[in-house]
Amino acid sequence: MRLRYLVPVALLLGLLVLLGIGLRHDPREVPSPLIGKPAPALSLAVLGREGSLLKTEDLKGRPVLVNYFASWCAACVDEHPFLMQLAAKGVEIIGVDYKDTPEDVQAWLARHGNPYRTVISDPQGSAGLDWGVYGAPETFVLDAQGTIVYKQIGAMNERVWEDRIAQHFGSRP
């Protein structure tokens, strides 16, 4: 057996190792330029409480998750059960209803359950624009000073929570 005929096997091994590593990473973790910066200004109507607004200042004082979601978004249904678990553990999640109507989202929450402490409406997606949202779902982790410490693009899951986010919530949940 001549050595050069083994080159394809060697290349394949290298490729497989590389792809194996790739499988363990999440390609959606694109670094956000907002990480380490204070959360952008926000002033949106709270769903179900007429005339009441939620502002960025209201997010300070404790770590919170800000979750951009929508009733039209399929991946939001996927991550939803996990958000329900988090909420049950006492994690505060603020839902931003992205490019959606109040009626649709009320029906959606009634059907799937509501993990959100507060839901605010961003019907035009203008807050999403300021926050650099690519699409729903996206989740921002804010520390007690209101600084964005992590951003998850795409559905949230247990692994992301354990590896990246739980530490910002201390040992509490």
Added chain:
Amino acid sequence: MIPELGHFALIAALLVAVLQLLLPAWGVYRRDRRLMATAASAAQTQFLLILTSYLCLTWAFVSRDWSLAYVAANSHSDLPLAYRISAVWGAHEGSMLLWVLMLSAWGAAVSVFNRRLPPDLAATTLAVLGAVGIGFLLFILLTSNPFTVNFPVPDNGRDLNPLLQDPGLVIHPPMLYMGYVGFSVAFAFALAALISGRLDAAWARWTRPWTTTAWLFLTGGITLGSWWAYHELGWGGWWFWDPVENASFMPWLVGTALIHSLAVTEKRGQLKAWTVLLAILAFALSLLGTFLVRSGVLVSVHAFATDPARGIFILSFLAAVLGIAFVLYAWRAPRFVSEGELALFSREGLLLLNNVFLVTAAAAVLLGTLYPLLAEAFNLGKVSVGPPYFNMVFLPLTAPLAVLIGFASSVGWKRARVAEVFRRARLPLLAALIGGALLPLLLGHRLLIPAVAGGVLALWMLLTSVQELWRRVRARREAWAGLTQIPRAVWGMSLAHAGLGVWVLGVTFVSLYSIEQDVRLGPGQTAELAGYAFRFDGIVPRPGPNYDADHAQVQIEHEGRPVASLQPEKRLYRATRQVMTEAAVDHTPLRDLYVALGEPIDKNNAGGDWALRLYYKPMMRLVWWGGVLMALGGLIAVSDRRYRLARVASTQPLSSQVPA
């Protein structure tokens, strides 16, 4: 009931695939002709079972059966019938079913058309296809079953991704998969050659039509995909070096190399081990493409729903299939000895060069596609390589190919005479140089060096291809007799090479001379672009079957004469609430005028000013016509009677004995 039938048929197909692997393999080992012959019936049965399963899923879509999770996720009661049928392959699970349907169709075709092959070769080939089938069927049944039941049954479906609601997409994936999957046949032939240890001119002749057929489908699929992206994505682009596009382009490059090296193996008995390696690689890259698209390892505009379990399965499958193939190669390929020496200035020498460039290009694309993964594995941070890299490495690799093509028919096998070759090249070269320099001026563009270079190369390819046909016609006394005497293989080659010329011409002009402009227009206002006046005549709301559209009227005039009236749309699909841009295009062979509707400047006033994107794209059509010509060339080459005759002629000496 019908979905259960489909599910059951799929499980039965898996069992048949297992038989298709084991029985013939055992037969080859025991040299038992009857056991070998079971391969053909197993392949045909497997095809019928998967077809049944596929039709059941189609029926579920047609009859709006929301009890199937896959149907509910990808259809809607308002979705038109044509899209309900094409929605079967609109997402991961169904497209995998289409994939195995085609795999089994190729297997069945091999079993029907290759009845005259030596029985052990035919049996081994089908057993390998059976093994590949097992992998994919298991993948579907274990991780991506389209027949999974939904409970509670929803009132309506969530609708097909609006991006996929386009005629181009109805045919693009099936064509692409036919090509992808088709390389499994060349792969199976290569493995059969390795296992039997026999690789001769007859083997190459049997493998050639299968490879060319797979290649022509892939060519057609990629061309359609590009055309679809241009019309549907609304960016005016036609190729994005997206991982998914690369996934189809890499097998194409290697498949093209394979077609050429098979010619050398058949005619000269050389490059044998290399040809086998290419056959394995072409299929390996198809599998890798599947992995990249469906495992979620790379982010792409073609995002399929991703799931780590699927990624691990395909990775293991990839490791098993390619591991076995490459180990077999390392073990057996050294015994394939070339017949005679290879002279560099000969047709086989040039074909070897062509292979070097094509495979290097494929490797460059692979590197660029995997670079984000590499960077991440070595902690270089998240990066995306992007079009600048690809354009930079791709150009120097393809330009020499274009030069080589011009010598495709004038350089003979074995050893060519330099003087004769250059005597024949003189005229087309001169014409290409003059034509290339004049072309931009004739079309009223600035003279740019890259445009002249591209034009010269394109004309060189075109003219030499035509010259070869012309030379053959002239060799006969009557033109008509000459024309009909040309072998189809030569027609096919000339057309494909001319197609590449046309393609290069299109790419050169469209990338250098395109003009685009973002404008703000109110009803009745006009914008100028490249001498064309675009008048925006306002928006009317227009509901479609499952969407609401803002339907715009744009009138185009050139030097005071009306040229075209275009109706770009902005559609809001009701079920998914997704907004899609339907660009409108007016085209002639020399230029495209492309209008895409942006957003209303004032969100609440659709009757006011709108943002519009206008493009002028010279020779855009040639990019696709080039692809069509190449695929057509492949089709004509495959129909060459040589292959049919060869099959009959070669039966006797080879099938009478079954070597170890």
